[in-house]
Amino acid sequence: MIRIEGLSKSYGDLPVLRNCSLEVGRGEVVVICGPSGSGKSTFVKCMNGIEPVQAGRITIDGEVLPSKPAAAARIRSRVGMVFQHFELYPHLTVMENICLAQIHVLKRGRGEAEAKARALLRRVGLADKESAYPTQLSGGQQQRIAIVRALAMDPIAMLFDEPTSALDPEMIGEVLAVMLELAREGMTMIVVTHEMGFAKAAAGRIVFMDHGEIVEVAETQHFFAQPSSERARLFLSRILAH
Amino acid sequence: MSGFDISVILHALPFLAKGLGLSLALTAVAMIGGLALGLVIAVIRLSRFRFPAMLAALYVNGFRAVPLILVIFWFYFLVPLLLGRPVGALYSVLIAFVMFEGAYYSEIIRAGLKSVRPGQWQAAQASGMTYLQTIRLVVLPQALRKMAPLMVTQGVVLFQDTSLVYVVSLHDFMTSASIVANTQNRIVELYVFAAFVYFAICTTGSVLAQRLSSGRRHAY
Ligand SMILES: Nc1ncnc2c1ncn2[C@@H]1O[C@H](COP(=O)(O)OP(=O)(O)OP(=O)(O)O)[C@@H](O)[C@H]1O
Ligand SMILES: [Mg+2]
Numbered sequence: 001m002i003r004i005e006g007l008s009k010s011y012g013d014l015p016v017l018r019n020c021s022l023e024v025g026r027g028e029v030v031v032i033c034g035p036s037g038s039g040k041s042t043f044v045k046c047m048n049g050i051e052p053v054q055a056g057r058i059t060i061d062g063e064v065l066p067s068k069p070a071a072a073a074r075i076r077s078r079v080g081m082v083f084q085h086f087e088l089y090p091h092l093t094v095m096e097n098i099c100l101a102q103i104h105v106l107k108r109g110r111g112e113a114e115a116k117a118r119a120l121l122r123r124v125g126l127a128d129k130e131s132a133y134p135t136q137l138s139g140g141q142q143q144r145i146a147i148v149r150a151l152a153m154d155p156i157a158m159l160f161d162e163p164t165s166a167l168d169p170e171m172i173g174e175v176l177a178v179m180l181e182l183a184r185e186g187m188t189m190i191v192v193t194h195e196m197g198f199a200k201a202a203a204g205r206i207v208f209m210d211h212g213e214i215v216e217v218a219e220t221q222h223f224f225a226q227p228s229s230e231r232a233r234l235f236l237s238r239i240l241a242h
Numbered sequence: 243m244s245g246f247d248i249s250v251i252l253h254a255l256p257f258l259a260k261g262l263g264l265s266l267a268l269t270a271v272a273m274i275g276g277l278a279l280g281l282v283i284a285v286i287r288l289s290r291f292r293f294p295a296m297l298a299a300l301y302v303n304g305f306r307a308v309p310l311i312l313v314i315f316w317f318y319f320l321v322p323l324l325l326g327r328p329v330g331a332l333y334s335v336l337i338a339f340v341m342f343e344g345a346y347y348s349e350i351i352r353a354g355l356k357s358v359r360p361g362q363w364q365a366a367q368a369s370g371m372t373y374l375q376t377i378r379l380v381v382l383p384q385a386l387r388k389m390a391p392l393m394v395t396q397g398v399v400l401f402q403d404t405s406l407v408y409v410v411s412l413h414d415f416m417t418s419a420s421i422v423a424n425t426q427n428r429i430v431e432l433y434v435f436a437a438f439v440y441f442a443i444c445t446t447g448s449v450l451a452q453r454l455s456s457g458r459r460h461a462y
Contacts, residue, residue, distance in 0.1 A: 087362055
């Protein structure tokens with residue numbers, strides 16, 4: 001489904017990703033974790049081509065992602081992305097947020113786009129919020145709407161970059177519940193998160209990154225029981241401590 | 243020259259109104275044209291296309307380096323040369339103002355576009371929007387609210403700058419006022435009146451700018 005081969009990227013002189021390779025199959029849920037600054041966000045942004053890379057090849061559903069960002073737009077529209085800070089469009093209502101790309105990228109009619117949006121909003125329990133503006137909603141509600149906005153594009157895979165780390169603790173559960181349900185339905189998901197509970201419940205494999213490298217890729221049970229690298233062991237002991 | 247003689251102003255009112263008309267028309271055209279040109283320049287400068295972005299930067303820095311009065315002179319002599327026929331002072335001045343204001347407006351628009359946080363660009367791009375769609379549908383609407391007050395302020399400055407057209411013998415409001423002042427020898431009356439008109443128009447502009455910056459529907 002998504003194949004990444006030998007991905008390298010640097011910002012100026014600073015190498016951020018070094019020779020990263022990963023293959024994610026259809027319906028698989030992969031969790032990426034690692035210390036702050038290890039390149040996790042950059043890695044997922046490279047996966048749908050919104051960050052240009054210096055070396056490497058990304059194949060999505062059999063299509064090689066063109067190196068020119070503009071040429072990648074069509075493929076990009078097939079991969080949903082959810083951000084740490086939601087990134088709903090503040091000048092648009094919830095409904096308009098969900099319909100914007102459906103109408104302008106997929107060229108759907110407004111009626112079809114709105115019907116799609118309503119069905120998805122109902123699923124995440126926010127049917128009554130369609131005419132609200134993002135600033136009128138809680139963080140948890142905004143993030144669930146951001147997920148709906150991505151799902152409305154009928155993506156073949158979903159990328160999440162720390163979807164719960166900007167949320168108050170009491171709102172994390174409602175967002176994770178939506179993500180768990182998605183995973184159970186067989187959505188292909190790549191999730192950067194430190195929510196180890198979610199990882200244990202949903203992920204088939206865990207990717208551990210450090211200093212821009214993929215240090216370890218392991219089955220979830222394996223990773224938690226006995227990480228093979230020292231760095232992962234250290235990271236786990238620190239993160240599970242609190 | 244004794245007393246404050248309002249009748250001089252009343253008498254000259256049609257003449258002054260014509261001058262004011264030119265100033266306002268010039269302001270409107272330069273604002274609309276300058277905004278359109280400025281938007282194009284800003285979008286090019288922020289794009290990935292290095293060479294056009296460099297040319298756009300050169301344009302902006304070039305125009306901002308010279309005084310407007312010089313630009314007006316240039317176009318007065320240059321445009322007829324380029325077109326091979328005279329175009330008249332008015333048209334050359336219109337072109338000069340639009341080109342000049344375009345440089346300034348492009349800086350306001352560019353700063354506004356850049357003030358929208360990177361996550362918004364990324365979210366739009368991630369959903370498959372092109373660069374131009376991202377600007378038009380996501381970034382510009384957010385930037386506009388931040389830019390509106392600055393644009394009005396620039397418009398006020400522009401209105402005051404229209405007095406420079408006297409150098410190519412056009413009669414804007416200020417020029418008309420000084421003509422009347424000198425021919426009627428009523429300097430105090432005319433210049434007080436001129437100051438009052440400028441004050442009224444520019445204050446209206448400033449109030450409008452403040453309204454635009456505080457009267458947002460949803461603060462963000
Ligand atoms: N636009 C940028 N320009 C320069 N350096 C950047 C940029 N974005 C990220 N970096 C650097 O790249 C490195 C990796 O950043 P990245 O955000 O991918 O890490 P991360 O693993 O997601 O960290 P976190 O857990 O804090 O989100 C960091 O050292 C960061 O400072
Ligand atoms: Mg990150």
